[in-house]
Amino acid sequence: MKIPYYPGCSLKTTAQNFEISALAVAKTLGIELIELPRWNCCGTVSSLTSDDLMHHLAPIRNLVRAEEMSENLGGDEYKLVTLCSMCFNVLKRSNLRVKENPDELKKINDFMYLEKDYSGRVEVIHFLELLREIGFQKVKEKVKNPLSGLKVAPYYGCLLLRPKEIGIDDPEDPTVQVEILAALGAEIVNNPFKTRCCGSYQTVQDKYAVAELAYDILSRAQKEGAEFVTTCCPLCMFNLADRQKEVVEKYPEFRSIPVLYITQLMAVAFDLDEKYYGFDLNYVDPRPILKEKGVIR
Amino acid sequence: MIKKLVISSKNVDFLNKINELSGETITLCDQCGTCSGSCPMVSEMDITPSQMMRMVQLGQMEVMDTKAMWICASCFACTVRCPRGLDLAKVAEALRQVKLREAIDHIDIKKIPEDEVRRLPQIALVSSFRKFTG
Numbered sequence: 242m243k244i245p246y247y248p249g250c251s252l253k254t255t256a257q258n259f260e261i262s263a264l265a266v267a268k269t270l271g272i273e274l275i276e277l278p279r280w281n282c283c284g285t286v287s288s289l290t291s292d293d294l295m296h297h298l299a300p301i302r303n304l305v306r307a308e309e310m311s312e313n314l315g316g317d318e319y320k321l322v323t324l325c326s327m328c329f330n331v332l333k334r335s336n337l338r339v340k341e342n343p344d345e346l347k348k349i350n351d352f353m354y355l356e357k358d359y360s361g362r363v364e365v366i367h368f369l370e371l372l373r374e375i376g377f378q379k380v381k382e383k384v385k386n387p388l389s390g391l392k393v394a395p396y397y398g399c400l401l402l403r404p405k406e407i408g409i410d411d412p413e414d415p416t417v418q419v420e421i422l423a424a425l426g427a428e429i430v431n432n433p434f435k436t437r438c439c440g441s442y443q444t445v446q447d448k449y450a451v452a453e454l455a456y457d458i459l460s461r462a463q464k465e466g467a468e469f470v471t472t473c474c475p476l477c478m479f480n481l482a483d484r485q486k487e488v489v490e491k492y493p494e495f496r497s498i499p500v501l502y503i504t505q506l507m508a509v510a511f512d513l514d515e516k517y518y519g520f521d522l523n524y525v526d527p528r529p530i531l532k533e534k535g536v537i538r
Numbered sequence: 539m540i541k542k543l544v545i546s547s548k549n550v551d552f553l554n555k556i557n558e559l560s561g562e563t564i565t566l567c568d569q570c571g572t573c574s575g576s577c578p579m580v581s582e583m584d585i586t587p588s589q590m591m592r593m594v595q596l597g598q599m600e601v602m603d604t605k606a607m608w609i610c611a612s613c614f615a616c617t618v619r620c621p622r623g624l625d626l627a628k629v630a631e632a633l634r635q636v637k638l639r640e641a642i643d644h645i646d647i648k649k650i651p652e653d654e655v656r657r658l659p660q661i662a663l664v665s666s667f668r669k670f671t672g
Contacts, residue, residue: 255659285665286612289631291561296668327661403614404625412618438578438613442665445658446645450582450609476661483657 244371245310245321246274247303249283249328251475256325258519259475262504263324263368265517269383270375274322275314277306283331286442294345300335301349304363305356311363319363322371324504326474330400333365333407367401368504369417369473370409380424385512387426390534393506394430394467395419396458398477399438412436418471418503425510430467434458439480451480452487459488459498468530471503478502482524499527509536549597556594559632566622567591573616573626579609587616587626594629607633608644608670638672645670 252260267274280303288296307321323329339346340361350358372380395418402408402415410417415436419429437458440451459481462470472478482500489495501523508517509531518537520528531537557564567588574586583606585593593601601607610630617625637644645666655663 249661250664251659251661255661282664284668285661286668288668289612289625289628290559290635292559293635325661327665399611399613399615403618404627405618436615438611438615440579441611441613442662442669443579443609443611444662445650445654445666446670447582447609448654450579453581454578475659476665479659479662 242271243273243275243314243316245277245307245314247277247280247283247307247321247323247328247332249280249323249325251325255522256475256478256502258505258522259324259478259502261519262502262508262517265513266504266507266511267368269511269513270372270379272371272375275310277303277310277321280306283328285327285331287331287334294348297335297338297345298349298353300332301339301359302353302356303332304336304365305353305359307363308360309357321363321365322368323365324368324473326367326398326400327476329365329367330407336361336363336365337406367409367473369401369421372421373417377420377424380421380507384425384510386510386536388422388506388510388536389426389428391427391506391531391536392430392466392468393422393427394432394462394465394470395422395435395503396432396462396470396472396477396481396500397436398472398474399436399441401473402436418473421503421507422471425506427506430462430465432458432462432465432467432470434461439477441476441480444476444480444484448484448487449491452484452491455481455484456488456492456495459485460492460495463496463498467498469506469527470498470500471506472500473503485525497525499523499525499530501527543596545597548599551597552599553594553597555636556629556632559635560625560628562624562628564591564594564624564629567595567624568622570621572619572621576615576619577610578613578615579611582609587630590633591624591626591629594633601633602637606630612669634669638670641672643671647671
């Protein structure tokens with residue numbers, strides 16, 4: 242199965258470990274994620290005012306690319322897969338807006354007159370939705386190295402779940418990561434703060450406010466017994482992992498905890514080559530605990 | 539003590555402007571406080587999200603001088619829980635846009651410390667510039 246894939250900026254830089262692991266995991270499951278040619282920045286955050294169409298151009302231009310690619314691939318499905326939660330939210334939101342407002346779509350198409358008109362038929366999906374679609378049983382069948390005894394607290398954050406019309410799961414009690422981690426054989430730890438915001442872009446203007454949120458989310462996960470936290474968002478990753486430096490400044494008794502992209506744990510469970518784990522990019526190295534648990538050598 | 543509020547046409551104009559920019563009908567808010575109880579950033583704010591809504595309902599332009607709208611992280615926790623179906627993230631965005639469209643940036647990019655710029659992923663920088671500069 243070949244599906245167009247939109248990476249976004251972080252997956253090529255700070256979140257390379259997300260991309261490498263996800264592409265390898267997808268391949269193992271028989272899915273080939275093909276990167277869109279000439280993709281551009283999605284804008285990272287959706288423009289929320291009623292009169293601002295300008296900031297929807299960038300996401301829609303990516304959807305034009307996706308439509309072209311789907312046509313070339315020759316299938317009758319027009320899907321675009323994303324890994325980053327922020328890209329997912331922005332692309333899906335702009336897509337929904339132009340689908341519901343044909344006048345706005347016309348304006349955008351007229352403005353980008355050098356591009357082919359966007360029809361509105363692309364469906365933006367997140368990689369986790371794709372996994373749900375192919376079935377968690379299939380994920381389970383590929384597990385060669387079960388994560389037995391690994392205590393993992395999934396963290397969802399905001400943009401995978403909210404607002405409701407965009408979210409891929411129940412905004413208050415999501416389960417998609419639980420299902421995947423269960424298929425991998427991990428022990429799931431429920432963190433009541435799994436849908437709480439990590440502080441998002443506030444990390445630029447007030448890193449200590451974000452560290453406070455990271456402390457709440459991570460220390461609660463630890464209190465519930467977690468040894469790892471998983472995420473699907475490069476910004477949540479930065480705020481929960483790299484901001485642990487500021488957390489320790491504020492709370493010296495805080496014990497660091499590794500934060501991983503869920504696809505990294507999938508790569509470990511599928512027993513893929515360790516070059517697909519990408520642990521060197523994780524702020525807190527997960528290898529010591531993984532070795533201690535006998536999950537990696 | 540009864541406090542009398544006078545609502546002038548200026549106040550009504552301000553409310554209408556925010557209604558239009560946000561696409562929301564802000565007068566629908568019945569001040570239940572669910573948004574303030576759901577907001578992860580409320581402890582950093584000077585007024586709560588529900589107070590922000592009340593000030594806009596009354597057309598009080600002083601709301602533009604408060605910090606709350608700049609502390610909102612657009613996490614949509616209030617949006618999914620509002621029993622009146624209001625999207626407060628859109629209201630906060632409309633308020634930010636009123637300032638930003640006057641060419642008043644909220645952050646000065648030059649003042650971000652160099653070591654932070656090196657550390658921050660571009661996803662953080664781009665989103666912050668999108669929300670805080672015009």
